[in-house]
Amino acid sequence: MNTSEPSSDAGQITVTHTRGGRVATVLIDRPRKLNALTLELLDALYCELRTIDHSDAQIVLITTAGEKSFCVGADIAQFSRFSPAQMWRRWIREGHRVFNYLAQLRQPTIAVVDGIAVGGGFELALACDLRIGASTARLGLPETGLGTTPGWGGTERLTQIVGAARAKEIIFARRQVPSDTALDWGLLNAVSERSMLADTVTELIDRILEGAPTAVQVSKQLVDAAAAGAPSTVLEALGSGFTTGTDDFTAGVAAFSNKTTPTFTGS
Known part of the structure; x- marks a missing residue:
């Protein structure tokens, strides 16, 4: 590189x-x-x-x-x-x-x-x-x-x-x-x-x-918070609640059900 x-x-x-x-x-x-x-x-x-x-x-x-x-x-x-x-x-x-x-x-x-x-x-x-x-x-x-x-x-x-x-x-x-x-x-x-x-x-x-951009970025924040000693109980609930409200989650679930590859937009 x-x-x-x-x-x-x-x-x-x-x-x-x-x-x-x-x-x-x-x-x-x-x-x-x-x-x-x-x-x-x-x-x-x-x-x-x-x-x-x-x-x-x-x-x-x-x-x-x-x-x-x-x-x-x-x-x-x-x-x-x-x-x-x-x-x-x-x-x-x-x-x-x-x-x-x-x-x-x-x-x-x-x-x-x-x-x-x-x-x-x-x-x-x-x-x-x-x-x-x-x-x-x-x-x-x-x-x-x-x-x-x-x-x-x-x-x-x-x-x-x-x-x-x-x-x-x-x-x-x-x-x-x-x-x-x-x-x-x-x-x-x-x-x-x-x-x-x-x-x-x-x-x-x-x-x-290949992953949903927002889900990847929120996951990064959750891991970093865990490394700093923050408990996952509340943070993962917030992270999941936020990401499951995105268009990418809808696209991901639909693709899983239809056995296709999802197209994520970050929205």
Whole structure:
């Protein structure tokens, strides 16, 4: 899914829409710096995510440019110049603002991890609902080797997926988790050879798009609420009550009764 076309060191964020506008692909394009994230790139990503949030897109892909790295995280040359107060006031808060917005998008989000994803790059992938990795993927949080800590949600989201003991091992020992182990631990949902990565992503996209868009998005909210400790008794009743009032539910029931394939419109 990555492209080897170089761009300026400053980098840029671009978005393309495919499948009738139903899939929005976000490209972080800074391969010369291994897609390291600056405050400017974070702000550009936030603006693009806000636009996608209000679009007709049903799925959001997060991809990066180049063949070496998905994203090596925060641009050390930039944040190392910040004072402790600036780190507190701006750098950490900005990463949380953007990654939290990504995590809370109503659409399902998929990170396409081709190559190394460490530090903030790993945290970017963790903020997505699903992660598809190339066999070359390596995931880690190496911040203790710089004398600091993960800062953009990694301690929380990593722990939710792999548990406290494995999260501590990854962080304390700066372990880079290879793709096969990441798949076994639930950090990746699927792994394929780089040459087949696009096909693996497309297969998952097609399966998601077969479902009713509103039902998929409400289900995402229910799962996220459950992960935060909210009880399902009331929320699932509300979710079911809402979705069974949609045109898509009527179409789905009719198709089931007639043994046909439903056509969902998101209404």
